[in-house]
Amino acid sequence: MKTADYQPASIEPKWQAFWADDKTFAGPNPAPNAKPAPKYYVLDMFPYPSGAGLHIGHPEGYTATDALKRMKKSQGFNVLHPMGWDAFGLPTEQYAIKTGRPPAEVTEENIANFKKQLAQIGLTYDSDREVNTTDPAYYKWTQWIFVQLFKHGLAYVEEKPVWYCPELGTVLANEEVLNTPEGPRSERGSFPVEKRPLRQWVLRITAYADKLIAGLKDLDWPDSTKRLQENWIGRSTGAEVDFQLDGLDEKLRVFTTRPDTLYGATYMVVSPEHPLLSKITIDDRRAEVEAYAEQAKRKSDLERAELAKEKTGVFTGGYAINPVNGAKIPVWVADYVLITYGTGAIMAVPAHDERDFEFAKTFGLEILPVIANENANPDEELTEAYTGDGALINSGDLNGLNVADAKAKITAELAAKKVGKEAVNYKLRDWLFSRQRYWGEPFPIMWLSPADYKRLMALDKDESELNNTLPIDPVTSIINGEARCAITVPTQDLPLTLPQVDSYQPTGTGESPLAKAVEWVNVWLNLKTGETRPRVIQQDGDEQLTERPGTDWAAATRETNTMPQWAGSCWYYLRYMDPKNPDFIIDPKIEEYWQAPDLYVGGAEHAVLHLLYARFWHLFLHDIGVLKTKEPFKKLFHQGIILGEDGEKMSKSRGNVVNPEFIIKDHGADAMRLYLMFLGPLEAMKPWNTDGIQGINRFLRNKVWRELLDDNGQPATKLCDTEDDADTARALHETIKKVTADYERLSFNTAISQMMICANQFAKAKTLNFASAKAFLQLLAPLAPHITEEIWERLGEAPSIANAPWPKHDESKLVKDTVKLMVQINGKLRGELEVAKDTAQPDILTAAKALDKVAPQLEGKTIVKEIYVPGRIVNLVVK
Known part of the structure; x- marks a missing residue:
């Protein structure tokens, strides 16, 4: 290797130290009474600083936001791109229990390691805005x-x-x-x-259910994430209905979205945790019911609600009275009914609900149709539940009504009799x-x-x-x-603040x-x-x-429970804007300037936990006058998962975790960053392939470093002040236009492809204008910042390259003077012809016939027709 070759091991730390010392990427709050610069707030989901450090999947989203930040800074924006640490939580506490070391000490070490690794990747943040959820100055405001x-x-x-x-x-x-x-x-x-x-x-949080749903419509989020939140909140309208328990003073209340089917309720089911279960159960059934309820405790809600699972349940021996017809119907206990949804009890209408139908079939319970199915034979036994519309039958004065009209009528009748009312229910439970x-x-x-x-x-x-x-x-x-x-x-x-304790071991109580x-x-x-x-x-x-x-x-006692890890992550993006304020959570003028993140990048796995909780807190703080903005995150983007080289999710147990430090040592941070972005669309799931990084390495060394610098590391002799040829100018301006648009869309893989095309054209050119070379470096700099900073300096420019105005394309340079034509014989491609746009048709036909691969095919044959489609095709029909 020549001494002037690109050597990441020495050059990358140089620029990482420069950015840190120079505070190149600080995003200051506007000075009082000064006209503020346009702002751009880009946010990463801050990490949990585990002892394991980073694996190759972590830098994917971080590299994307770092690149966007660098471009936005060059475009004249005041960019806020901070980093912090979601550092409370169970893993550190478990480590403290095993080792006896204070969690705060372990957390400090883990954060130091994460910061070192992030810096090695070339990720730059405004260090003055760093937050740590375990810092008392931070969690003062969480409290x-x-x-x-x-x-x-x-x-x-x-x-x-x-x-x-x-x-x-x-x-x-x-x-x-x-x-x-x-x-x-x-x-x-x-x-x-x-x-x-x-x-x-x-x-x-249920008090904000409707606001949480309504706010989604104005957010630039993936549709899948919006649907997940809507489904998680699960707003449904229907009726609450009271069933008098036979022989008891209590009533069993249910929520149903189908009050129109009330006449078809042939049994009821309560959850194993229902508070009335013990009263409903008769003595002869008590032992079996209690054993079943105990067994249900060992199942998760997800397992219990699984549609395809085998239906289980126990008859309590108790009965309830259907309020519309006085029918006495049995009450069962079954684990598919959850105490966390609705009232923890349901009326079962097996003829018109799939789950109820399967349960009734399993236990031989009555199935009574109350909605006519025009496509079924009424004399045949039902083989499945009918869930469609139709006229009501077997339903008293509801007979003949359609479902919608029947719902309205029965709900009004229930309210008049004071045994029910219209109601709204949510799947969402309080937090x-x-x-x-x-x-x-x-x-x-x-x-x-x-x-x-x-x-x-x-x-x-x-x-x-x-x-x-x-x-x-x-x-x-x-x-x-x-x-x-x-x-x-x-x-x-x-x-x-947390007190010091001798042991972090659970009490066991x-x-x-x-x-x-x-x-x-x-x-x-x-x-x-x-x-x-x-x-x-x-x-x-x-x-x-x-x-x-x-x-x-x-005499007072302090609360001994602690908040969940979600607490600190609900509002951290606000504190980034005003991290040192000792008097308030955020200065209103500072919030008015930054408002909310313009782009939030993070994993889709947080769709219904962190993202929902943060929206709840933000809406609440807006309602009490602390914040002017209603929603925390305007635009959300989910990066995909980087799989191991075996195509599986990275994990220690599989032994497929790729350590970025090793990749950087062998190839450099720029090569790793470019390759991460080149693997495929940012949102896609894709496997890592260490061998594939070699191509990126060659691109940086051969097409960038060696094309722009000579063997002594000085500007290459082909660099000059003369104007570029048309092809080179066109390639550059096409690249400026496409790369700028692709960066905005986070389509980094296609931006890199375009820059490779441009670099190939630069290599073909005999001379290259200095300004063109520098513009190309600016386009590449957001993704490969170290090599571009080094070449930028060697070309005589003062660092940082991020301070130079972002290149703008010239539309006139994109106009091509020639056109490429496909030349066919009898419809089969035989060659290509490039001619000036204003070439006359006779001259085009003559040139097409003279092509090296066309002329031999015409020998001894007669041309019976000459077809010319301007700007596209020449087709010679011969016999």
Whole structure:
């Protein structure tokens, strides 16, 4: 290798250090009273800094946004492109349990490794805007948002049946539970999980269900993601109907989208968790029902709701009365009915619902048609449920009506009889917001006795720093067998930081490890000032109660659950805009300038969790006047998955993980970046192939470096100030036009192909204008920033190349003076002819006949017809 050859190992660190020291890609907030530059805010979904570091799939989306950022900067935009760390969560806590090392220490090491790896790839961010969800200065405002949700009645406590993993010592969301042949297991570690009732903080996201649906129509998001959110929210209109339980005072309420089929309800089903199940069940059936309910706890909601699964259930022995005809119908318990959807009970109409039909067939229950199927023989036994429209039958005064009219009439009749009403239901459930972990945001909540809560309520707002954040309706719970009322930590005392603990091991009782921090948990609270002092002091393993400081003080306990990892990721994009503000979540003037990300790039797997939760918080903050924008993310793009070389998803267990550090060591960061973008459309799933990067390597070394620089690393002798030939000028301006448009569309693979075409034309040219060479480097720079910065400097330009104005194409250079014609004999292609556009037809025919591959085919033959299609074809018909 010549010393002047391109050597990424020395050149790439040079430019990475330059960008960092120069703060080349800082996006400053506008100065007061100054005319602000046009802004562009491009956002990546920030990573969880795991100990494993990056694999080759991570840089895909990051490279795309980095490239777009570099182009936008050259186009004159003030670009905000920050990076941060979603650093709370279970994996780090599990590592702390195994090693005894503090999670904060482990997190700091992991972040340092991630930052080193990102820099090696040439990814540049505004370092002054970095956020870390575990930084108390950041989660102060996560806690503040929770206080606002609490204050506005959107946070409450409820004992709920939840997935609990004894081994991990925490609650898991449904999405974190896997169905396996051995039963439900945790996604992390594959440990057994079980349903367990636990006291949980819950956020009332259902209050925003309609707004969340309505807002989707104005978002530039993939249609598939919009549909996923709509289906997840699952808005449906219908009716709530009350069925009196036979022999009992209680009623069984159901929600149905098909009240028109009420006469066809021949049995009912309740979920195994339904609160009335025990009352409905007769003694002779109790043992079997309880055994079935216990078995259902070991199945996930996804498994229970699976359409194709075998139908199971147990008759409770109880009956309900159909309110429209007085029919006495049996009540069953079955796991396909979920307590988390509707009311946890259904009326079953097997003639017109596929699942009910299969259940009725399995257990020999009555199937009564109430909607006529014109294509079926009414005398034959039903072989499947009929779900179409038709006239009602066997339905009293509804007979003869169509489905829509029957729905309206029966709903009105139910309301008149006060046994039902029109209703809207959602699949969306309120957001389970508690985790029994140490490594999470502490809730800014303290619990008081009802008597002390009344004392606090009796104080005027001016007298107390506490009661101005109390909700309209008190939030109460039973804690350790005693009633307690929740209050928030005063805003001026935020953040409430995590205490040091001796062990991060779960308690085994369902409580967080924080419960063991007795001095932090148990405090005396001044009801006027909000000041706290330790109430229990632990010395030499003994717990000692301190004396009450005075009459204004009350005994309080801190909440020991922590927030889920989703909390910090719900609003991080806002803090990037104003990361150092100690007084407020975001300055309104700064939010007015940046507004919301113009482009958000991340994985489709976050469609109904992070993206839905973030929209909920953003809408809420808008409603209370904190934000002017209604939606957090205007445009969303999902990058595809990079598979291993075996075509499978990368994982340690498969041994197919590709480490980007090794690729950079062997080929350089620019080659890796270009190859990642050249593999295929950004949104597509595609396999990595290390051998394929060789072609990109040759392109950078041979077509870029060696064409523009000589053996001494100086400008090549072919570079000059003379005007380019027509073909070279056309190739450059075609490339400027296409690459600019492709970058905007994130179509980087086609942009790279066009730049390769242009480079080939440059190689053919005897001379190349300096300005053309520099324009080409600018086009390539967003994807291959190191090599282009180096050549840019060697061509006499001051760094950074990103500061130079983006090239603009000249439409007049795209006009071609010649046209290429296909020459055929008897319709078969024999050659090509390139002629000037104004060449006369006789001259074109003469030239076509004289082509080397055409003339021999005409010898000894007679031309009977000459066909010329201007600008396209010459066809000579011979015999």
